[in-house]
Amino acid sequence: QKEVEQNSGPLSVPEGAIASLNCTYSDRGSQSFFWYRQYSGKSPELIMFIYSNGDKEDGRFTAQLNKASQYVSLLIRDSQPSDSATYLCAVTADRGSTLGRLYFGRGTQLTVWP
């Protein structure tokens, strides 16, 4: 069973601060990594994906991947109250797999207070 671990939180940051969300995974062969945002009562929304080691930036969001440490993170700069949600980390299966299935962490609940 593939393991994807996230701190459940809640993580609470003031408006304008940087929120840092972390995720570790057990399968060293995992190739693709995704961050989903899920508002209460709603379905997950894809906000970032990263395939290569290093950083990937998209607006206020930065995904960081370190395959050697089996670690992926999401940074949210200039956090806004509208960023308050649960953030799910998801990881694909091994290299060469055609299954395309994702393994999800339990999510980290983020609260941004004004």
Place this chain on the structure above:
Amino acid sequence: DGGITQSPKYLFRKEGQNVTLSCEQNLNHDAMYWYRQDPGQGLRLIYYSQIVNDFQKGDIAEGYSVSREKKESFPLTVTSAQKNPTAFYLCASSMTSGGMNEQFFGPGTRLTVL
């Protein structure tokens, strides 16, 4: 508008009943997935399909059944054999079943057993 639709939004089931949840996509995606989400839990894969007329069990397939007769449609039946079906059910799709393709989610169906 392209997207994934699920119906109904809310569903109530009596003990011993089978119910079917609908999932339709017009994104021309090959792969479709069904997940279950319980409060405070991550997403657990029930079934997935990479191509029409083919599907595979996920991690928690017992008590569920699916069909994939059309590319656009992937209905899920929750049978009376599923002892604890109350949950939030999410359908997703992706372009191919390859490991790098992002999954997009429908709005979900919330099932409650009376």
